[in-house]
Amino acid sequence: xxxxxxxxxxxxxxxxPVMNEREVRAAAGILFVFAMMTFANAWFMGNFRPTKIFVIxxxxxxxxxxxxxxxxxxxxxxxxxxVRKQVPEWTGAPQxxxxxxxxxxxxxxxxxxxxxxxxxxxINMLVCATCLTLMFxxxxxxxxxxxxxxxALPNRQAQHCAGGACEVFTPHASQKVGxxxxxxxxxxxALIGLxxxxxxxxxxxxxxxxxxxxxxxxxxxxxxxxxxxxxxxKWKLHxxxx
Numbered sequence: 001x002x003x004x005x006x007x008x009x010x011x012x013x014x015x016x017p018v019m020n021e022r023e024v025r026a027a028a029g030i031l032f033v034f035a036m037m038t039f040a041n042a043w044f045m046g047n048f049r050p051t052k053i054f055v056i057x058x059x060x061x062x063x064x065x066x067x068x069x070x071x072x073x074x075x076x077x078x079x080x081x082x083v084r085k086q087v088p089e090w091t092g093a094p095q096x097x098x099x100x101x102x103x104x105x106x107x108x109x110x111x112x113x114x115x116x117x118x119x120x121x122x123i124n125m126l127v128c129a130t131c132l133t134l135m136f137x138x139x140x141x142x143x144x145x146x147x148x149x150x151x152a153l154p155n156r157q158a159q160h161c162a163g164g165a166c167e168v169f170t171p172h173a174s175q176k177v178g179x180x181x182x183x184x185x186x187x188x189x190a191l192i193g194l195x196x197x198x199x200x201x202x203x204x205x206x207x208x209x210x211x212x213x214x215x216x217x218x219x220x221x222x223x224x225x226x227x228x229x230x231x232x233x234k235w236k237l238h239x240x241x242x
Contacts, residue, residue, distance in 0.1 A: 006069050008093025014160060018090040019070065021142065021162045026079030029139035031058065032132065039128050046226050046235055051128075052115045058131075059107040065100055095158040099134075099146025106131050120225045 008017025035058070038050040065073045071080075110127055113119045137143040142162045151158040220241035222232040 004069060007066075007097055008070075009090075011090055014090060016159050017093040018160055019093050019096055020080075020083075021089040021091040022083040022086050023076055023079045023088075024091070024096065025139050025142055025162075026082045027073070027075040028079075028135045030075050030078055031061070032135040032139050035128070035132055035135060039132065042128075043125075043231070044234065046223070046231060048114065048120065048225070055107060055110045055115055059104070059111055062100055062104040062107055066097065066104055089162065090160060091162050092158055092160040095144065095147040095150040095161070098150040099144050102146045102149070103131065103134065120228050122229070125229070 006017075008019050011018050034054055038054040041047045041050045061073050061075050064070075065076065070076050106127055110124070110131075113124055113127070134145055137145055144162065147158055147161065150156055220236060222235045226232050226235040
């Protein structure tokens, strides 16, 4: 029974249960891709069905992680397969469990709001943006924001953090950004901003564009959900009403 239910691996040389950070980041990246796709569908197309499906899948995945065993989580299984030939990077399991509990609470909140109550509004976007931010930082930078919150709680001390973040160390000279690196990034952003403001010549259409619908046409009346999220004008644009 203990082999089925559990959290973390017992590895020689580590005084707390640990998890393979490479698997965790891979799983976070997989979930982030699908979350971003469904978020884009909801925001740009007004289609919330993919979001509802993803919320259910996300909640099932995190319920398995927290209450059964992370090794049986579908996203962790796929992530484990993806990094199976990489040397494991062991990180403390307790802080990961706390971080995933935050994700589970967010998933339950989304289930209640979007799937059950069919509520559409700013609160949904805020919760979605929070989930996306947590997964992006985990997958892209190896920064577990939930783990940092865990470490800031009284009588809590995270151990074996990814990249040795729990330990104090002196960064190597190559790791420092410095004024030069900051200037390069700022100049790059300024250049892209100038390019965006200047614009581009319109491309010649291969076929004549469909005529825009009249403003008074009934099919150009934005649905309630688009109005509720301030998406009315974009909805009209997507439906060739402008």
